[in-house]
Amino acid sequence: MILRADGVRKSYGQFCALDGVSLTIGRGEFVSIIGPNGAGKSTLINVLTGVLRPDAGTVRFKDRDITGIGPVRLARLGMARSFQLVQIFPDLTVLETLQAAVVSRLGRGTRLFASLARDRQVEEGALEVAELFRLADKRHTPSRQLPQGDKKLLDVASAFALRPQIILLDEPTSGVSTADKTTIMEILVSAGQRIGLQAIIQVEHDMDIVFGYSDRIIALHQGKVLADATPAAIQADAHVVDTVIGRKTTRPGAPR
Amino acid sequence: MTGRLVLATALAGVLVVPLVAPAYHVLLMLPFMAYGVALLGLNLLFGYTGLVSFGHALFLGIGAYTGAFLTHRFGVRSLEVIVVTAAVLGALVAAPVAALCVRYVKIYFGMLTLAFGMVFYTFVLKFYRLTGGDEGTPYLRPSLLGFALDGIPKTDYLTGPYYYYSLAVLILASAVMWRVVHSPFGLCLKTIRDNPAKAETLGIGVRRYRWYAFMISAVYASVGGALLGAPIGNVDPTLAYWTHSGNIVFMTLLGGFASFFGPILGAFVFIYLEDFLKSLAPSSWRLIFGALLAAIVIFAPGGLMGLFRRARPLEASRA
Numbered sequence: 001m002i003l004r005a006d007g008v009r010k011s012y013g014q015f016c017a018l019d020g021v022s023l024t025i026g027r028g029e030f031v032s033i034i035g036p037n038g039a040g041k042s043t044l045i046n047v048l049t050g051v052l053r054p055d056a057g058t059v060r061f062k063d064r065d066i067t068g069i070g071p072v073r074l075a076r077l078g079m080a081r082s083f084q085l086v087q088i089f090p091d092l093t094v095l096e097t098l099q100a101a102v103v104s105r106l107g108r109g110t111r112l113f114a115s116l117a118r119d120r121q122v123e124e125g126a127l128e129v130a131e132l133f134r135l136a137d138k139r140h141t142p143s144r145q146l147p148q149g150d151k152k153l154l155d156v157a158s159a160f161a162l163r164p165q166i167i168l169l170d171e172p173t174s175g176v177s178t179a180d181k182t183t184i185m186e187i188l189v190s191a192g193q194r195i196g197l198q199a200i201i202q203v204e205h206d207m208d209i210v211f212g213y214s215d216r217i218i219a220l221h222q223g224k225v226l227a228d229a230t231p232a233a234i235q236a237d238a239h240v241v242d243t244v245i246g247r248k249t250t251r252p253g254a255p256r
Numbered sequence: 257m258t259g260r261l262v263l264a265t266a267l268a269g270v271l272v273v274p275l276v277a278p279a280y281h282v283l284l285m286l287p288f289m290a291y292g293v294a295l296l297g298l299n300l301l302f303g304y305t306g307l308v309s310f311g312h313a314l315f316l317g318i319g320a321y322t323g324a325f326l327t328h329r330f331g332v333r334s335l336e337v338i339v340v341t342a343a344v345l346g347a348l349v350a351a352p353v354a355a356l357c358v359r360y361v362k363i364y365f366g367m368l369t370l371a372f373g374m375v376f377y378t379f380v381l382k383f384y385r386l387t388g389g390d391e392g393t394p395y396l397r398p399s400l401l402g403f404a405l406d407g408i409p410k411t412d413y414l415t416g417p418y419y420y421y422s423l424a425v426l427i428l429a430s431a432v433m434w435r436v437v438h439s440p441f442g443l444c445l446k447t448i449r450d451n452p453a454k455a456e457t458l459g460i461g462v463r464r465y466r467w468y469a470f471m472i473s474a475v476y477a478s479v480g481g482a483l484l485g486a487p488i489g490n491v492d493p494t495l496a497y498w499t500h501s502g503n504i505v506f507m508t509l510l511g512g513f514a515s516f517f518g519p520i521l522g523a524f525v526f527i528y529l530e531d532f533l534k535s536l537a538p539s540s541w542r543l544i545f546g547a548l549l550a551a552i553v554i555f556a557p558g559g560l561m562g563l564f565r566r567a568r569p570l571e572a573s574r575a
Binding site: 070071072075076080081082083087088089090091092096097099100101103104105108109110111112113114115116117119122155158159162 | 432435436438439440441442443444446447449450451453454455456457458459460461462465468
């Protein structure tokens, strides 16, 4: 087990976003968190990544309490994340973006007088990830000029360049065309294997993606864990399907 | 390639200026070079880290007053000692100021730097006994590399040894800053400029890096201030006034903050344009200057450098 949350509660004023959520993520798992809008998915991700401090409960990563630890130290510990809205460095090229992540991983950010261009280890580390994410041809393109799908890939790629043990992806395929979604997921899974990623957690709305790639699905509803089971078991649970998924997977092709 | 050619030509030009140009114009080059040093620092904060300081006259002031105190009060005339002391004092003052300022961004950062600048201005204005108030403190002619140089006429001193000394400092400061912005550290600053939240998720401690950038920029501005004060010969509080902070931000915008040499070009154009406009329209030159700034912001947000190289991919492809 690599990540564990116990009895996490978080309220915003009167509204209870998370009402005692417990979960565990084991090594080698691909876990999807699903749930309707307002179920507490984003809050959960923010608690799991130490951005938000829960009102009660703990989050432990590799047996270390990471409650409210903040993004910088979390990245050092080996947990990376990407955001629902794509986050890039508009004026930096693809290569520079990945180099920044490698510089951070190697702890070379305070090298004031060293030449970045001559740092082979940083460049090779960046290029390796660029290849994995099929961005090597565009390595000198400024990020803002990339098509949307590539921006999304670059965002995730820079998180991978940290060589984390676990990665949390907030809707990795949102805002991307259906054709690109599968490509992104294929790249993601194979890149994860290549860099030795131990677990992937994603929040995702696209049920084809969720059921196609997850080892396990955690369904949230009104701040509680409604179900935590394999895709097959989730699909067989009529209650979960009704409250969380809707009709989409039970009647494929039906108009939403 | 063309960039190097332009740089070499500019350098050659600057080297021969004292030999060919009238003394008046050579003297105008002195503040240009002093500002050049300060602007390299300011732009590390502005162009590379994304923080606009309206208080850097504070550090110009620290540098200039350091020179004045050392030469006038303590009998220390060595410019090397002055420059190093200015850098150390600038860093000492900047450490707490930066720690407070980098907690904020955008206009709040700018306003806080402005506030610290005003505090310093009021301090030097009001502590008459220490600073001479609005009359200022004399900045006696500094010795260069151990040579007293008191015997030669002032203009010869300034257009000769002092000119080349300033140029050497500017070149050295540029070379060091060039390394800094092309280092892994420089890359981290650029990530913070572009997207601080994303930088944090990559494990880059945004406040810490902003603090480093502020410190470096303060040291540069202090050294620039030490160079700026000597040719004037007297250091008064106007050096530390907020309009002076505004001027150096103007220079940066004029030249273009997106480019390494932009601010230095901005300082050059600013100084000669100011001189030209003052003689052309002694009463209304500020009006023309203001209109020019507005025009730059609206029509050429990349500054003069932005106009010169619309085709930017060059830089990107070399990265």
